[in-house]
Amino acid sequence: MSHLSAHISDSNSDDDFDEGNIEQISIPGPNASKGDFMEAVKALQLEVQRLCAENRTLKEKNKVLLAEKPKRKRRVEAPDELVAHEQTISLYARKYGMTVEMFPDNELLTKKLPDSPTPFNISHDRYKTAATQESAFLDELYSHFPERVHRAIQSVYFKDLVHKCISDARSNEIKKLRGVAGDIFDLPAKYFANPSFDRASIVEIQKMLGVSGKTQAYKIFPPLLFPGLQENMTLKTVFGNWILFAKILRASLHGVTSLHQEPCGGSKTNARKWNFQQVTPGSIAWAAVIAIFLLSPDSEFPGSGVGKSSTISYKDLFFQYKKMLIMKWDTRRIKNIMASINNHIFGAAKLSTLNPAGGEDFSDEINRAMLALDMSSDSEADEVPPASLVLPAPVSLALPEGPGLNAALVNQPAEEASESASRAAAHTNVEADEADVDEADGQIIGRGRGKAKTRGKRAVATHSNIRRGHSQKVT
Secondary structure, three states: OOOEEEOOOOOOHHHHOOOOOOOOEEEOOOOOOHHHHHHHHHHHHHHHHHHHHHHHHHHHHHHHHHHHOOOOOOOOOOOHHHHOOHHHHHHHHHHHHHHOOOOOOOOHHHOOOOOOOOOOOOHHHHOOOHHHHHHHHHHHHHHHOOHHHHHHHOOHHHHHHHHHHHHHHHHHHHHHHHHHHHHHHOOOOHHHHOOOOOHHHOHHHHHHHOOOOOOOOOOOOOHHHOHHHOOOOOOOOOOOOHHHHHHHHHHHHHOHHHHOOOOOOOOOOHHHHHOOOOOOHHHHHHHHHHHHHHHOOOOOOOOOOEOOOOOOEHHHHHHHHHHHHHHOOOOHHHHHHHHHHHHHHHOHHHHHOOOOOOOOOOHHHHHHHHHHHHHHHOOHHHOOOOOOOOOOOOOOEOOOOOOOOOEHHHHOOHHHHHHHHHHHHOOOOOOOOOOEEEOOOOEEEOOOOOOEEEEOOEEEEOEOOOOOOOOEOOO
């Protein structure tokens, strides 16, 4: 008989198998007879056969489950020549989402550039019709990305990569900003550290958003856009709370530590990687939308553009803010606001450079705000003072008068900008090409190819649309 027995089983057998526990087999002791050993061996062989059959059954079940499992969307296969530019596209896409277009249209990202597109930096033409908006969008898109990747723009591969990069970069920036939101808004940090914190119950936050009570109707121009949170019904001072946008952009461009100390100029900051030296209408609109989101009850930024808890249409807000800033970029008030923001982010040296389908109808408020900005642009008393200093006298190089999203001299490195200005003063022509990417360091570096001509004692700098043959003079 058996003097020692063992259970050939696994402690998790009840969880791993549905056919029952592994059979208990007695192992004969040292004094057992030959017949006992033969019986034990026979039992073990039968158990092994049963387990093999059970294993085959489980494998068949797994095959069925794998076949029925929903497949994840895989990246569209692309030719090697397009994949070779993935690093370049990714770098420019992250910059595009923060400084140009927060919610790019899916269909337009795969469209060809028209032969004669509506220039994106001429405000009077851009928003005339839906057709001119689409044309200007494409002109801005192709102007932003280097010419060598233009072929990729018409592919699904490009569209998917751009959307992924924009979403990933935005999530990363929001995560960083949550950690310093208390300093940005001068509120307790605990309100923002936990994305699910009940911000809707905080009186100070609700005051900034201009809502109260359980029924909250969010405004397109909340008080946080106005200086001192003093909402102006005429919208004459909208965007006057420029320090809020400046703090958000400073933290995103130079790192969160720059809120409390001078930027160290590290090579890994967004400002350095992107060669970004002057704010754009898109970047200001981005900062305003992010500010509203951080204060909102929403815990995650919606890919659709509409907040899950707040139902705020962040997509509509961005469109309207950018549209207003572009169309009023030439007004004295907006110029002073932009000069103040540039000074706070980049330093005093930069002061010398100066409706989607199906969206909510904000036309009355937008028109009222634009009218107010027009009226205030000629009033010295209503001007927004620059950041604690007076604007310097005009320099020899004339500044862009439009949105200036791709001003060649502004976005070049300091050494190249200085050299370009010297050549312009010497009555020479300078060619400006699209910004290039240092593939090794993943940085956007400036190369020149636009024209800068001198006329008498005044130098006129032309915008570089990056795309060859589409430079446009700005007088």
